[in-house]
Amino acid sequence: MDPRVIAGALGSYLKDHPEELWRVLRNALALRFGIPIAGLRWLAIKGAGKKAPRDLQIEAVPPGVRLTASLDLMGTPVRASAAVYVERVRLNEQELVLEIRLAEVSLKVTDEKSATPIAALLRSGALDLSKPGNLAAYMPKRPAILIDAKDDRIVLDLMKHPTFARSEHAQRLVRVLAPLITVTGIETGPAHLDVALRPFPRGIAEVIARVRKRL
Numbered sequence: 001m002d003p004r005v006i007a008g009a010l011g012s013y014l015k016d017h018p019e020e021l022w023r024v025l026r027n028a029l030a031l032r033f034g035i036p037i038a039g040l041r042w043l044a045i046k047g048a049g050k051k052a053p054r055d056l057q058i059e060a061v062p063p064g065v066r067l068t069a070s071l072d073l074m075g076t077p078v079r080a081s082a083a084v085y086v087e088r089v090r091l092n093e094q095e096l097v098l099e100i101r102l103a104e105v106s107l108k109v110t111d112e113k114s115a116t117p118i119a120a121l122l123r124s125g126a127l128d129l130s131k132p133g134n135l136a137a138y139m140p141k142r143p144a145i146l147i148d149a150k151d152d153r154i155v156l157d158l159m160k161h162p163t164f165a166r167s168e169h170a171q172r173l174v175r176v177l178a179p180l181i182t183v184t185g186i187e188t189g190p191a192h193l194d195v196a197l198r199p200f201p202r203g204i205a206e207v208i209a210r211v212r213k214r215l
Contacts, residue, residue, distance in 0.1 A: 034192040063187035086186040
């Protein structure tokens with residue numbers, strides 16, 4: 001998306017919600033930053049590509065979020081829903097790993113005429129949706145960012161996303177920021193998704209050493 005469009009939308013949102021400025025200041029003192037759930041919905045709609053899930057809905061279910069969307073599952077049109085909880089975050093120069101737990105997973109076939117094997121399994125209730133990680137592990141076209149999946153957990157490395165992998169600028173930015181700050185947690189409140197940070201994850205000595213190396 002055009003950064004100018006995002007900046008314009010952000011300005012309009014802050015104009016209508018001036019209380020957000022105070023929240024930003026409080027979070028900055030606590031080394032946190034928050035994104036309004038409404039903002040996530042806006043980004044999901046505006047940034048969706050042709051192959052993205054349709055009719056995406058996002059709602060807070062503290063400390064996670066519930067995602068609901070229409071998508072094509074191996075040739076079967078379904079309405080999918082799940083509560084998503086970020087259990088662990090690992091950020092360094094080589095990886096941005098999110099360990100995610102999925103709960104209350106639901107997959108409903110939206111086309112009554114669909115006669116695919118997946119449609120038959122979903123209608124019969126034969127698929128164990130309480131362990132979506134086991135299903136993801138056997139996906140025929142497993143995405144590069146999916147590095148592990150088992151039971152109700154999946155592990156994603158966002159660094160392996162093709163868009164990020166092709167961007168030298170983004171990779172350079174991560175290499176610079178990784179010694180300075182790391183992510184310790186991601187959770188939601190009633191109306192925001194909050195990211196908690198910790199400065200100098202490897203200690204100030206590591207930062208000084210890197211600065212000297214560059215000088």
